[in-house]
Amino acid sequence: MIYLASQSPRRQELLKQIGIPFQQLVCEIDEIPEVDESPEDYVCRMAKEKAQAGWTVMKARDLPEMPLLSADTSVVMGSKILGKPDNPEQACDMLLSLSGNCHAVMTAIAVTNGHKTIVRLSTTQVQMTPFDRARAEAYVATGEPSDKAGAYGIQGYGAILVESIRGSYSGVVGLPLQETADVLSEFGITPWHSL
Numbered sequence: 001m002i003y004l005a006s007q008s009p010r011r012q013e014l015l016k017q018i019g020i021p022f023q024q025l026v027c028e029i030d031e032i033p034e035v036d037e038s039p040e041d042y043v044c045r046m047a048k049e050k051a052q053a054g055w056t057v058m059k060a061r062d063l064p065e066m067p068l069l070s071a072d073t074s075v076v077m078g079s080k081i082l083g084k085p086d087n088p089e090q091a092c093d094m095l096l097s098l099s100g101n102c103h104a105v106m107t108a109i110a111v112t113n114g115h116k117t118i119v120r121l122s123t124t125q126v127q128m129t130p131f132d133r134a135r136a137e138a139y140v141a142t143g144e145p146s147d148k149a150g151a152y153g154i155q156g157y158g159a160i161l162v163e164s165i166r167g168s169y170s171g172v173v174g175l176p177l178q179e180t181a182d183v184l185s186e187f188g189i190t191p192w193h194s195l
């Protein structure tokens with residue numbers, strides 16, 4: 001059993017997929033890149049801060065100690081970090097900047113047990129099909145982009161916009177499963193054997 005410090009329904013589904021029992025913990029952090037911070041450093045720092053915040057919540061609620069997993073996903077276009085859009089207009093602009101181009105989806109995971117913390121980064125290249133503003137607006141109107149980095153979800157209607165990927169599909173959705181299983185094994189947690 002582990003804690004999943006995440007409010008993302010996608011992360012819960014993905015963790016279920018590899019048969020790791022977990023208890024969800026809710027925690028909040030400020031997600032703002034520092035000046036001159038690289039996208040890689042930013043997502044790794046976010047994942048680590050979520051793990052630290054989750055550990056603090058666990059302690060404050062007097063819950064039993066167990067390894068805790070957190071993650072952070074950003075879409076990176078050139079050197080620009082695209083988080084979740086603030087409004088439909090911004091979602092549309094984000095989508096149009098991705099149209100016909102290749103971008104990176106970076107997901108960092110962090111696992112801590114209070115003594116050691118391991119952070120691992122997964123980067124996937126995503127090639128988008130070219131599309132126009134009308135199509136972007138129609139997609140935004142579905143509501144799907146609002147809570148997703150880069151304003152799309154590859155696991156939903158957004159799949160229509162994706163031409164190809166090179167890397168980890170689960171990493172794009174928000175939790176790279178190979179890396180997650182690998183890091184959890186460092187904490188004695190083994191997928192499906194722990195069911």
Ligand SMILES: Cc1cn([C@H]2C[C@H](O)[C@@H](COP(=O)(O)OP(=O)(O)OP(=O)(O)O)O2)c(=O)[nH]c1=O
Binds near residue numbers: 005172
């Ligand atoms: C690119 C992409 C992102 N996403 C999602 C994954 C993440 O949930 C979200 C990025 O936001 P995050 O800040 O990484 O995570 P979150 O706020 O949803 O959840 P948490 O409580 O763990 O902080 O974008 C998809 O679901 N599909 C996609 O194709």
